[in-house]
Amino acid sequence: MNELDKAVYLKFKDYASRMARRGYVTAHGGNMSMRSGDTVWITRHAASLEDLRPEDVVRVRLDRSSGHDLIASTERPVHFKIYRNTPNLAIMHGHPPYSVALSFFLDKLIPPDEEGLHVLKEVPVVEGSPGSPELAEAVAHALKERYAVIVRGHGVFAASKFIDVAYQFLCMVEHSARIHYLIDMMKRAGGKYIEPKLI
Numbered sequence: 001m002n003e004l005d006k007a008v009y010l011k012f013k014d015y016a017s018r019m020a021r022r023g024y025v026t027a028h029g030g031n032m033s034m035r036s037g038d039t040v041w042i043t044r045h046a047a048s049l050e051d052l053r054p055e056d057v058v059r060v061r062l063d064r065s066s067g068h069d070l071i072a073s074t075e076r077p078v079h080f081k082i083y084r085n086t087p088n089l090a091i092m093h094g095h096p097p098y099s100v101a102l103s104f105f106l107d108k109l110i111p112p113d114e115e116g117l118h119v120l121k122e123v124p125v126v127e128g129s130p131g132s133p134e135l136a137e138a139v140a141h142a143l144k145e146r147y148a149v150i151v152r153g154h155g156v157f158a159a160s161k162f163i164d165v166a167y168q169f170l171c172m173v174e175h176s177a178r179i180h181y182l183i184d185m186m187k188r189a190g191g192k193y194i195e196p197k198l199i
Helices: 003-021 076-085 097-103 114-120 133-142 163-188
Strands: 031-036 039-043 057-061 090-094 123-126 148-151 155-160
Touching (some): 003 039, 003 057, 003 090, 003 163, 031 076, 031 163, 076 133, 090 163, 097 155, 097 163, 114 163, 155 163
Parallel strands (some): 123 148
Antiparallel strands (some): 031 039, 148 155
16 A cells, blocks of 8 residues: 555545444445546445445546446446546445435425525435436536535535535535424424524
C-alpha cells in the first residue's frame, strides 16, 4: 500500500467508525468513496464499516474498467454517476434509521430545525434498487442541486468536495429526520405546536 492509498484508508476508517458509532450502518451496510481525477477509492462490497480493513478500500477508475470493479461496493454505479454529473469529490452512504423510516411517508424532508433548514433547505426522497441505473440517475440528478438525498426504504447519500463535509451533511439529514419524527409524535400526543418565529 503506497502512502496515498494509506492516507485514504485512514480517512475512510475514521469516518466509517463514526458512522458505525452513530448507528448509521449495521454489519456490512453503507459505503463511501473519494475521487481524484479519474481515480476513485471506494469501499469493497460487503465490507464492515464497523471495522474497516486496508483491503476493504479498493482503487477503481472512472474512465475505464479496472480489476477491482467486481469487488467494489454494489453502489459503485451510483457513486460513478454522481461523480460524472456533479462536481463532488466525496460520497457517503449510510442507513440512518430515522431518515429511512420517514422515507416511507414523505417525498421530501423539509428540516424543521433552523440549522438543517438553513443548510439543507430540503432533502428529496427518491426510489430505486441498490446499485441500479435508475437509482444512479435519480440520486445524481438530486445531488446536482442538493447536498443529500434519501432513497426510500434504503438510506441516505450525501456528497461534497470534502469527505468531512459529506459526513456533516449525512449527520444533519438524520438529525433533522429525528427532530421531524419527535415533533410529529408530540403533536399526536396532544402537544401544542408553536411555530418558530426566526426560521
